[in-house]
Amino acid sequence: MPEPVQPETTGTPRPTAERPTAERPAAERSADHAAMDRLTAELLPALIAKLGATGLGELEVREGAWRVRLRRPTDGAAGRERRTADRAERGTWSAGGSASSHASSHASGPASGHDGSGRSDGRTVASSPAVGIFQPRPDARAGTKVRAGDRLGSVDVLGIQQEVVAPTDGVVGACLVEPGDAVEYGQDLIVIEFASSPLGA
Amino acid sequence: MFGKILIANRGEIALRVLRACRTLGVEAVVAYSEADRESLPVQLADEAICIGPADAKRSYLSAPAVISAALVTGCDAIHPGYGFLSEDAGFADAVAAHGLTFIGPSAAVLERFGSKARTRHLLGGHGLPTIPGSDGLLRDEMHALDEAERIGYPVLIKPSAGGGGKGMRMVRTPRELESVLRVCQSEAKAAFGDDSLYLEKWLDENRHVEIQVVVDRYGHGVHLGERDCSVQRRHQKILEEAPTPALSEAARADLAERAVRAAVAAGYENIGTLEFLVDANGDFFFIEINCRIQVEHPVTEMLTGIDMVATQIRIAAGEPLGYSQADVILNGHAIEFRINAEDPAHDFRPGAGVVERYHAPGGPGVRMDSHLFSGYEVPPFYDSLLGKLIVWGPDRATAIARGRVALDELVVDGLVTNIAMHQALLVNETFLEGRMTTNLLDRVGSAAFLAAAARS
Numbered sequence: 001m002p003e004p005v006q007p008e009t010t011g012t013p014r015p016t017a018e019r020p021t022a023e024r025p026a027a028e029r030s031a032d033h034a035a036m037d038r039l040t041a042e043l044l045p046a047l048i049a050k051l052g053a054t055g056l057g058e059l060e061v062r063e064g065a066w067r068v069r070l071r072r073p074t075d076g077a078a079g080r081e082r083r084t085a086d087r088a089e090r091g092t093w094s095a096g097g098s099a100s101s102h103a104s105s106h107a108s109g110p111a112s113g114h115d116g117s118g119r120s121d122g123r124t125v126a127s128s129p130a131v132g133i134f135q136p137r138p139d140a141r142a143g144t145k146v147r148a149g150d151r152l153g154s155v156d157v158l159g160i161q162q163e164v165v166a167p168t169d170g171v172v173g174a175c176l177v178e179p180g181d182a183v184e185y186g187q188d189l190i191v192i193e194f195a196s197s198p199l200g201a
Numbered sequence: 202m203f204g205k206i207l208i209a210n211r212g213e214i215a216l217r218v219l220r221a222c223r224t225l226g227v228e229a230v231v232a233y234s235e236a237d238r239e240s241l242p243v244q245l246a247d248e249a250i251c252i253g254p255a256d257a258k259r260s261y262l263s264a265p266a267v268i269s270a271a272l273v274t275g276c277d278a279i280h281p282g283y284g285f286l287s288e289d290a291g292f293a294d295a296v297a298a299h300g301l302t303f304i305g306p307s308a309a310v311l312e313r314f315g316s317k318a319r320t321r322h323l324l325g326g327h328g329l330p331t332i333p334g335s336d337g338l339l340r341d342e343m344h345a346l347d348e349a350e351r352i353g354y355p356v357l358i359k360p361s362a363g364g365g366g367k368g369m370r371m372v373r374t375p376r377e378l379e380s381v382l383r384v385c386q387s388e389a390k391a392a393f394g395d396d397s398l399y400l401e402k403w404l405d406e407n408r409h410v411e412i413q414v415v416v417d418r419y420g421h422g423v424h425l426g427e428r429d430c431s432v433q434r435r436h437q438k439i440l441e442e443a444p445t446p447a448l449s450e451a452a453r454a455d456l457a458e459r460a461v462r463a464a465v466a467a468g469y470e471n472i473g474t475l476e477f478l479v480d481a482n483g484d485f486f487f488i489e490i491n492c493r494i495q496v497e498h499p500v501t502e503m504l505t506g507i508d509m510v511a512t513q514i515r516i517a518a519g520e521p522l523g524y525s526q527a528d529v530i531l532n533g534h535a536i537e538f539r540i541n542a543e544d545p546a547h548d549f550r551p552g553a554g555v556v557e558r559y560h561a562p563g564g565p566g567v568r569m570d571s572h573l574f575s576g577y578e579v580p581p582f583y584d585s586l587l588g589k590l591i592v593w594g595p596d597r598a599t600a601i602a603r604g605r606v607a608l609d610e611l612v613v614d615g616l617v618t619n620i621a622m623h624q625a626l627l628v629n630e631t632f633l634e635g636r637m638t639t640n641l642l643d644r645v646g647s648a649a650f651l652a653a654a655a656r657s
Binding site for chain 2: 130131132133157158160182183184185186187
């Protein structure tokens with residue numbers, strides 16, 4: 001079996017071990033935000049150039065407790081979205097227009113394995129980090145201002161809570177699923193509206 | 202019977218299990234990784250659920266993701282297919298702990314047969330001759346050298362947890378043993394998460410013959426005959442056939458009966474395969490048991506007319522076998538060709554890419570189990586199996602003739618495949634005479650083999 005392109009693997013997600021679900025101290029949060037700013041300002045443009053120059057499909061880089069994964073758009077993206085939409089109409093499980101359909105940068109928490117797709121039209125979506133039962137945070141209702149990395153809710157995987165985090169700074173918009181709904185990996189959960197492009201490009 | 206089954210696998214075997222579920226009238230949910238969103242099993246399924254990213258460790262190999270998917274979709278059983286979690290006793294145990302049924306042997310049975318060294322000892326005690334090997338697992342280099350000396354070179358280094366040729370090396374001298382021991386350890390660790398190794402006597406000219414057994418929960422067992430898997434490349438099977446050309450009818454029946462008796466006596470449950478090496482004298486040695494549905498199961502299905510995946514599901518659901526050995530009729534001859542995305546002209550380098558055109562062959566006695574379709578993009582993350590072509594005939598010569606026609610008809614454009622390798626086999630004198638041994642392809646070299654076929 002050929003090795004996966006992704007160089008780093010996390011195995012079974014165990015979010016509670018490394019990332020407590022309780023509110024984290026302000027110092028830790030601001031350190032996270034500083035790390036993310038550094039990633040977006042310095043690392044991302046270089047990484048995008050590197051990905052373009054190599055034949056690789058995916059690149060992942062770690063910076064402190066954070067990591068960034070870049071994935072090249074595939075030729076089949078258009079067909080994929082069309083078929084995904086077909087399936088959604090048939091009322092089966094699917095993540096309509098999920099992160100995998102787009103060239104996207106993922107800013108992932110240390111252990112959550114979360115994928116949030118950065119789109120540049122002023123809206124982005126926090127997606128599910130795992131397959132399980134979704135519960136939104138009561139204080140993350142529509143209109144609430146959030147910063148990238150803030151917890152919006154969680155997905156219960158066999159009793160272990162996996163965090164759903166805001167992929168960018170912005171304002172919480174519509175919640176796309178009901179509390180207590182079963183969700184699949186990568187499924188769009190909560191819309192985040194933001195003022196400017198999250199990549200500062 | 203189950204109400205709804207989660208299929209925790211991909212590719213052709215996910216499709217095969219889906220078909221068995223539908224035949225039994227059981228609902229099925231296909232669990233898939235992001236890389237398999239466009240795959241045929243997902244498209245054909247009534248229900249499918251994404252369980253993780255392309256990386257198998259976070260999807261098909263993630264026990265929490267698979268079990269969670271089964272629970273949220275309302276399944277009461279999980280079919281693991283082959284590979285991935287299919288022989289993981291810890292997973293089977295966790296499945297049961299969540300009130301679900303693992304389709305395969307129970308966790309206790311998987312645990313009992315989990316270590317190859319212990320299984321050899323166990324079945325040796327139930328009357329099966331076993332291959333001379335190290336006394337348990339290798340403790341260190343000194344122990345390995347001592348044991349190899351005692352068994353006699355050449356020896357085969359094998360991972361205790363493994364399968365599929367990973368971490369396996371044949372060595373002829375102590376020096377060679379010293380130099381590859383570390384490599385085998387790290388390969389085994391990477392592939393199976395367990396670096397324990399053992400040694401086995403290497404028979405230079407051997408054939409690989411395996412017996413398919415079926416045992417229900419009530420201790421009723423039958424065998425479904427044998428399969429000959431001697432056509433291998435670096436310990437990976439590429440063509441399987443039944444009956445084996447290596448043994449007489451009486452010898453085959455004797456081997457199969459002894460195998461099923463030992464399996465039942467040792468407490469085996471559900472479908473399983475006992476692998477044997479057969480030497481030039483026709484003496485056989487038990488090497489290991491596979492506690493899963495195997496890639497090559499269609500060969501047996503063609504001979505017996507028994508749907509083995511359906512049988513596996515029925516037994517896991519607690520149903521009695523419902524037939525006896527006398528009801529099992531082995532009819533004709535079958536050959537399976539594994540169609541892989543690998544380049545036989547370049548040391549079987551694996552490939553990925555888009556299937557520009559796919560056409561499956563047909564006709565009497567021809568079966569194609571494949572998840573390919575025109576326009577399908579083969580992801581680079583998983584193994585290289587594209588499908589299996591199985592041919593049946595009332596005798597070996599007819600099966601071979603149908604195989605040639607079917608291989609010529611099979612179209613997989615856009616990818617490099619090993620189809621030419623199979624075509625070369627079907628004109629090779631050694632194969633036609635039924636004299637293939639497991640090391641022959643590696644010894645001759647696949648490029649030389651192809652070139653010889655082109656000249657003939």
